[in-house]
Amino acid sequence: MSERALSSLTGPVVLVGAGKMGGAMLEGWLKLGLPARLAVAIDPNLPDEPAGALKAKGVDVNPPAHAIATPSVLLLAVKPQVAPDVLSRVAPLVGPNTLVVSVMAGRTLGFIADAMPAGTAIVRSIPNTPAAIGRGVTVAVANGAVTADGRALASALLGAIGIVEWIDDEDLMDAATAVSGSGPAYAFLLAEALAEAGAKAGLPAELSARIARATVSGAGALMDQSDLPAATLRQNVTSPGGTTAAALAVLMDEAGGFGPLLADAVAAATRRGKELAG
Known part of the structure; x- marks a missing residue:
């Protein structure tokens, strides 16, 4: 299911933040069958060596905003401290069918929704550090705009770094983070x-x-x-x-x-x- 979900995408998967967590996820997506031509990495602080390695695989790294097609998925993997600035810059990329997936700690569905176009489908998740070796645990919660297909797509993307567990009540995210994240x-x-x-x-x-x-x-x-x-x-x-x-x-x-x-x-x-x- 995960391979089909990724290989059937028509728009790009735009990764915002290609650090340790984001980079591990991107590597996992490529291994699962995401075509490199559909992978975009936005990270102005990405060192030359990993940026060059991604480019060699066919990933589009730090293209100008006007050159990025409307994403099928916009995945936010930046530090929560920089979220307000980053979200304001990437929100214009979001189209009516874009799924926004966040792996930012502490940033709620409401916080992300406030920065996005009205009605945006959003998944909030928190992976843990064993994701770096593909053995992570990610707990996820979706807002009301996420469809069954959107949830399956999010599961495929997040499942590239380990197992995914869904909750229906966002209030449980802090307890889940205290167990799996910490x-x-x-x-x-x-x-x-x-x-x-x-x-x-x-x-x-x-x-x-x-x-x-x-x-x-x-x-x-x-x-x-x-x-x-x-x-x-x-x-x-x-x-x-x-x-x-x-x-x-x-x-x-x-x-x-x-x-x-x-x-x-x-x-x-x-x-x-x-x-x-x-």
Whole structure:
């Protein structure tokens, strides 16, 4: 479905912002079958080397605005801080059938709609950093102007960097961002803290860092390849009365353990997301 959705486009897909996230998405689209002649990248800050690499593939990089055909899709992948200026400059590109897709953090459907022509179909989404290796999670929400075909097209574009999950209530986006958008940092912190704990237990620091990193990434890969719930995988490695059980008794303490602490962390991230959006 994703390959068909991209290869059947008639107007260009215009990427605004070809940094790490935008660049990863563009590479994914080309691999999925988007014809390079339909790919346009707008990023005046793009260094010469990646700009040249895109041009070599047939992507139109930083053409003058008057030379850009009305896009089938306008994808916004710029920093939220520059959004007001950028949106005012690209809004004239939007036609009645253009789908606008945003991967900007904190910028709401209403904010984007205010900068676009009335009735514009808009999808707001938030990917996470594993998108850089095609293993991202993107949570998306659409406004009322997005059709079923538009949602399928957005799924194809966003699916080039990982899985896509849709929500119907934009108010849930802050909580979703706190889990998936910020979540990789929690996993990295786990590896960091586990390495430090191993060093405190007597392991050489470099050895502890290596095995902690490999353990966290290996556990993630195992969970990815298994159909079992995370709780079952945890139980499978926990022998009654063993070393893992002793550690989990601390981590799963109902008052100050990992669960309550992470719940507080996600709640804090959710609150901050609402503050930034407001």
